Amino acid sequence: MNSDNSIPSAKKDNVLNIGVEQNFDYFFRQYYVALCFFANSIIHNDEDAKDIVQDCFIKFWSNDIVNEKVDIVKSFLYTMVRNRCIDYTRKQKTITKTKSILLKSEEEFEHFDELVFAEMMRQIFDQIEELPETMKTILKKYYFEGKKYKEIAAEMNTTPDAVRMQKTRAIKILKQKLPPHIGLLLMFLLQNLGQ
Structure with missing residues (x-):
């Protein structure tokens, strides 16, 4: 077995031919921690970063790309996490702006x-x-x-x-x-x- 925890027959540029569940397990073990770190570097919230990565792996599980080449899957996972982080950041900005608007209208929402x-x-x-x-x-x-x-x-x-x-x-x-x-x-x- 290679030192990078890869599966013996898996090369970086080859398709993993070990079955969907084993492929998913391989990619989860290989990239989960790194993807969490990547997401946290964008949104600066450790718990939400983990949630985003978990959601991406759930989507990944239901996608046929789980049987693609390792490099394609890696790129797919990082792109999906980045896009989810961007969506998260936009929602947070909208919520912050909304709270600010409501605070300016305090008399209308006094007991909010x-x-x-x-x-x-x-x-x-x-x-x-x-x-x-x-x-x-x-x-x-x-x-x-x-x-x-x-x-x-x-x-x-x-x-x-x-x-x-x-x-x-x-x-x-x-x-x-x-x-x-x-x-x-x-x-x-x-x-x-x-x-």
Whole structure:
């Protein structure tokens, strides 16, 4: 056996031909710690970094890439963890900005409870994730990344009017799916995040 804990028949540029479960186990043992360190270097939160890496391995388990070449899998894992860390960072920035907006409007939310706020934000994020892919992408780019209609249209190969229409439809769907009190919070947040 090689000193790097690789499987005897596995070379860095070859496919592991030992079965899906053994392949997964091999990659988990090889890269879990390094991926956690990598994720933590991006988001600076050890526990959340571990959660992100575990989520990526769950997705990896259900993906056919588990039978690909070692270098391809390694690249896939690092890219997936990096992308999840970027999403995590964007969500954290949005939550921080939202809290700041609410603190500025303290008289409107005088007795606002952190737990209630967290639960309401979770419900909003969950509903955004359930939107059709185009609407979800447009909302994230507009509100979370701060992009303008023209930028989004160029990235998505469409017109600014189509982007605006999809954003409007997405908000309408969210308002219909969310309870009224959370819908009001959503409207307040979107109005302030879109500025």
